Amino acid sequence: MTQPQDNHMRKGMVRSTIRILIPLNKQSEALEILEMVRVQTQFEPSCISTRLYLGVDEVRAIMVEELWTSEEDLLHHLRSEEYRRILLVIEMAEEHPEIRFDTINCSSGVETIEKARN
Numbered sequence: 001m002t003q004p005q006d007n008h009m010r011k012g013m014v015r016s017t018i019r020i021l022i023p024l025n026k027q028s029e030a031l032e033i034l035e036m037v038r039v040q041t042q043f044e045p046s047c048i049s050t051r052l053y054l055g056v057d058e059v060r061a062i063m064v065e066e067l068w069t070s071e072e073d074l075l076h077h078l079r080s081e082e083y084r085r086i087l088l089v090i091e092m093a094e095e096h097p098e099i100r101f102d103t104i105n106c107s108s109g110v111e112t113i114e115k116a117r118n
Contacts, residue, residue: 014074019098021060046073
């Protein structure tokens, strides 16, 4: 059973991930700020997706993941007021955050599993 592939999921995307260790007494404030940013960012035309994760293995961990149509769109976002709020949350961190920007030239889905299993 092959699912249709979103046009953005083909190539040229940039994924931004930030993993932050936030003290437990500041977590609710950090999550409130990050959720506001996530909600605003999801409506940007060049934003494919934006997600917020809480750590299971490390309860202080919060991860922000964004997927953008291009590097240019990501750079525009990094200069935005919304991203400034993410930087403020990063300043709450107990340790240096893990920050990654990955360029994705090709992406596939369930069809890769089907191909491997057949």
